[in-house]
Amino acid sequence: MTRYQHLADLLTQRIRQGLYQQGERLPSVRSLSQEHGVSISTVQQAYSLLEERRLVLPQPRSGYFVAPQKAEPPAPRLTRPEQRPVEISQWNETLALLEARKDKAVFPFGGGSPDISHPTLKPLWREIGRVASPQRVEAMFGYDELAGNRELREQIARLMLDGGAQVNSEEIIVTPGCHGALSLAVSALCQPGDIVAMESPSYYGTMQMLRGLGLKVIEIPTDSQTGISVEALELALEQWPIKAVLLVPTCNNPLGFTMPLARKRAVLNLAARFDIALIEDDIYGETAWQYPRPATIKSMDEEGRVLLCSSFSKTVAPGLRVGWIAPGRYYDRVLHRKYIATTSSPPATQTAVATFIREGHYHRHLRRIRQHYQRNYDVLSCKVRSLFPCGICVSRPQGGFMMWVELPEEIDLTRYTAQMQQRRLHLAAGHLFSASEKYRNCLRLNFAAPFDEKCENALRNIGEFFHEVMRKG
């Protein structure tokens, strides 16, 4: 990162923390130059960047001021999903979204990929290049232990300490991605017809998996900044025979919130009171923009009730298909389900990832992407404000690379699926994130890739389409 970007990030942080209030005059170029020991032109570049992000306003001959916050659209409100178990449909639309990956000409705003072009990943690519050396063939391409490569499990146990959970390597099972981990967790806990409680909105992939396993979902009202409503969850638990609660409590997908610790604890207490399992999807947890990363619910779990699921798909690369589950007291059942679904995992990738972590490259990479995604958010949220119709709400993620946008209520995106496909506008439509097809005026945008011309054009096309739809009424 260059000096001016660093300075801009620092100032952004201070503005966000309220150190400089809106309308307040910011330090002069000269004083910042002295304070940080950088050149005048570096400070000017930093201020230009902040101007671009619409965080500051230049006033001729008097310097820079914090831009009025009304420029920032409000965050979405508490959601109001159906308060009863619902069967999930929409498999064909999900499939269409997956199929769209093939078309490399389309900008993948609707996809789930992180940016895997970072130079901080180079040590991993090098390691993968080495797995097939002659002396290692037997270990790398024979059958692996059912639970997964021992060394990788040890490294994962160390990573889990960052989220406050003390789990040893014997309590971890390596899985094909986080999706594979969730699938094992759910099938170990539930029978067809059972009910699972989830946040609303929830990631469509997990909902499709639940549907495929014959389960019903009850969607719980969720605040876009603090997460699932504990009160609403409690009511649902009293009213329905819910088998498990499945949450993405840290850097939620799609809303981006991280539940405050007290809320996490409250949810765990509820699970204990109703004696049910809690599946914690932590796939985005390590992409949290704050450091150290927020604690997991697993870290507070003394009864082995929490099944923590995660993977390297969002932090490193999805094509590795390396995930894990720490299933607590359900270990034996989950291990059995792993045998049923896939037996053991490929040892080579696991070993390469273990080395990548052990040698410190993984944490270096995390530091890098934390800043990267945060910067991308600043830019994209500005652009969304300027290119989309008025009256939108935009989520305030605390990690990850997903933005949830609520359009004016009169726009029902389910009516335009074919048109958007035809124009090759790739976005994840909001109703996919709800079993009861709510959120028809919402969408999720991926901001993993740096904002370049291609990205800007794609966003402009989406914005223009929405304007058109609004004009036609």
Place this chain on the structure above:
Amino acid sequence: MTRYQHLADLLTQRIRQGLYQQGERLPSVRSLSQEHGVSISTVQQAYSLLEERRLVLPQPRSGYFVAPQKAEPPAPRLTRPEQRPVEISQWNETLALLEARKDKAVFPFGGGSPDISHPTLKPLWREIGRVASPQRVEAMFGYDELAGNRELREQIARLMLDGGAQVNSEEIIVTPGCHGALSLAVSALCQPGDIVAMESPSYYGTMQMLRGLGLKVIEIPTDSQTGISVEALELALEQWPIKAVLLVPTCNNPLGFTMPLARKRAVLNLAARFDIALIEDDIYGETAWQYPRPATIKSMDEEGRVLLCSSFSKTVAPGLRVGWIAPGRYYDRVLHRKYIATTSSPPATQTAVATFIREGHYHRHLRRIRQHYQRNYDVLSCKVRSLFPCGICVSRPQGGFMMWVELPEEIDLTRYTAQMQQRRLHLAAGHLFSASEKYRNCLRLNFAAPFDEKCENALRNIGEFFHEVMRKG
């Protein structure tokens, strides 16, 4: 392969085909030397090898004779399993067998690994070393198409022609190994409580998977040389509401037979008559010792009723975890199940395997292992005869690297599990291959590795243990 090995193989083949009858005098050393243009000592070495394999007997001053066939133990008879659906148990024993993989000091007679040390695999290792080159990172470590890498699917479609099946790449789904393919097939077709018909004995891994999915198995009497009894299968289909038939009809595991084509057709006709699906596990099909490889049941399937499952685990290396399914008319359901279980597969390994096949290395490797395993069988079956108690039966595999041994009936291996574990005797006990715990006097031996001193010692220990058990009564 050296010249003398080549010559020995040729003579073995001729003896097996009955060109030289038992007790008949074989061509002289001099005439073979002239016929094949090799040195006298090469022919002598070839004959020594055949002597070692107990196929020929030297007669002083008159040359070599075909050894009397009574030296060869009989093949096992038609099996007589329980003729009713049974719930499978034995998960803990299966787990113990998997756990034993960790102990590298134990010779893995009970395991399922092929020999992955062949130099014909070098081009694959080289290719894997290349997947992480900078220009390929996006393609190799991003999300893959749900059905699997397009190029690999094209190569698999070409391979399937070897078994006579014309399937195009759009009809193939890449899976995590053959086990993953079978798991998708079964879960796409069956509900908990359903009944599946299988050969008896059947691979314990598949039975454990069926158990985990809540299914019952009806085991059908099976001939050790021609496969499942069509008559018994027909009776079972008339009597029970069987949902699917699951067979390993080519190079069966554990018996090694390949069903004659007419029988394969008869089974397919039965499936059609009862309008049920037929799951064809072809994982060992390409290891057939005959060339060209036997036709698959899939090759005769005009209704899309057959779900062919296979992988590169037995032909190339199990740690790749690359398998596939050609699910016929059940394509959509199976693709959906794949999404539920794991979503997409890792692109990098798939691409490396595709290149390995496309460049001709795969077929070169198959030629090599065909001879290798056949030779290993000759040696191991000799050694088993000499080291095990009298009165045993030994299977006559037509491919693969598994040997089924029937011990005298008074030996019940289920009584000695702990003792064998203590002595670190690693073998797959027969009762694991039956839901009704038949075959307690049987075992399966893996002969993938060349017969060396370590292997001989391990076999001797097993043989001595059996002798001991017999003595104690």
